[in-house]
Amino acid sequence: AQSVTQLGSHVSVSEGALVLLRCNYSSSVPPYLFWYVQYPNQGLQLLLKYTSAATLVKGINGFEAEFKKSETSFHLTKPSAHMSDAAEYFCAVSDYGNNRLAFGKGNQVVVIP
Amino acid sequence: GAVVSQHPSWVICKSGTSVKIECRSLDFQATTMFWYRQFPKQSLMLMATSNEGSKATYEQGVEKDKFLINHASLTLSTLTVTSAHPEDSSFYICSAPYSGSKNNEQFFGPGTRLTVL
Numbered sequence: 001a002q003s004v005t006q007l008g009s010h011v012s013v014s015e016g017a018l019v020l021l022r023c024n025y026s027s028s029v030p031p032y033l034f035w036y037v038q039y040p041n042q043g044l045q046l047l048l049k050y051t052s053a054a055t056l057v058k059g060i061n062g063f064e065a066e067f068k069k070s071e072t073s074f075h076l077t078k079p080s081a082h083m084s085d086a087a088e089y090f091c092a093v094s095d096y097g098n099n100r101l102a103f104g105k106g107n108q109v110v111v112i113p
Numbered sequence: 114g115a116v117v118s119q120h121p122s123w124v125i126c127k128s129g130t131s132v133k134i135e136c137r138s139l140d141f142q143a144t145t146m147f148w149y150r151q152f153p154k155q156s157l158m159l160m161a162t163s164n165e166g167s168k169a170t171y172e173q174g175v176e177k178d179k180f181l182i183n184h185a186s187l188t189l190s191t192l193t194v195t196s197a198h199p200e201d202s203s204f205y206i207c208s209a210p211y212s213g214s215k216n217n218e219q220f221f222g223p224g225t226r227l228t229v230l
Contacts, residue, residue, distance in 0.1 A: 009154075036221075043117075043206055043221040044157075090156060099145065099210045099219060103156045 002027040002093045006104035014112045019063075019078040021107045023091030026072065033074040034092040034101070035065055044090065050074060061085070086111045115141045115211040119222035126197055127230055134192045134225045136163075136207035142187035143209035147219070148180075151204040163190040163207075197229045 005024045013019050025031055032051050036044040048059025055067045061084075065076045074091060091104040116139040126132050136146055144165045149157040161182055162170040169182035179201075181193040194201050206224045 041204075041224070041226065043119075043223040044208075045221075046218065049218070100147070100159060100162065101157075101208075101219065102159070105156045108154075 002031060002095055002102050004033075004091045004093050004102060004104040006091050006107055008107060009105060010108045010110065012110045012112055013081045015083060016080050019076070019081045019085060019109065021076040021089050021091075021109070023065075023074045023076065023104060024072050025074060025091075025093045027093055027095065029095050032094045033065075033067060034094075035059065035063065035074075035076045036090045036092060036103075037061075038088040038090065038106075047076070047089075081109075081111050083111050083113065085109060115139075115209075115214065115220045117207065117209050117220045117222040119205075119207060119225050121225060122223060123226040123228075125228045125230065128198050129196055131193055131195045132197055132227060134194075134205055134207075134227070136190045136192070136209070136222055138188045138209045138211075138220075141209075141211050141213060143190075143211075144187060146184060146190040146207055146209045148182065148190075148192050149206045149208070151206060151224075153204075157206060160192075165190075194227065197227070199229045202227055202229045 003026045034049045035047040048057045050067045058064045063078045090106045092101045118137045120135045146163040148160045151157045160175045163182045163184040165184045171177045184190040208219045208221045210219045
């Protein structure tokens with residue numbers, strides 16, 4: 001079964017600094033990989049997704065992620081953090097053609113002014 | 114883009130009562146919907162796959178008699194928490210893949226906060 005690992009439940013970053021959230025996946029077949037953002041008491045919003053096309057994926061709000069098969073990773077980055085980036089971020093994986101998502105434990109991002 | 118709604122957005126009930134949560138795809142048809150639960154400060158755990166016109170598929174460890182799922186139409190799935198207890202208090206989120214999007218992107222509802230007293 002597919003799974004994802006996100007380390008570090010809380011991530012603090014200074015405003016204007018690089019945001020880096022790590023995600024490693026485990027899947028027996030080529031995966032689809034996703035990053036979602038969740039604001040308090042709200043559902044999930046898709047930031048970006050990898051579906052076997054370009055390995056560097058650009059998403060909304062200035063975020064991007066790079067798929068590295070050799071490292072089984074899909075880390076999320078943003079060059080310059082903004083106060084509005086404070087939220088919970090989830091990495092998720094699904095098998096090709098399978099809509100069932102497995103989520104990581106999430107990273108709570110705090111942006112320090 | 115496609116929109117998924119949930120109703121109610123929050124509900125408080127007494128222990129032993131049943132609560133029904135609705136998940137609707139507003140501008141597209143969804144033969145499949147997914148139900149997740151999320152405990153405070155934790156990740157989403159897939160509970161079940163709701164299939165229009167057939168029985169839901171439950172994940173291991175999820176009591177199907179406790180969490181009744183009905184997918185009676187192509188735009189509506191309901192989750193009923195029967196004989197709710199305080200440990201059922203959680204944030205319940207549904208999602209639906211949109212066939213009109215590239216790669217069947219899933220759209221999530223805003224969630225329902227259930228508090229059982």
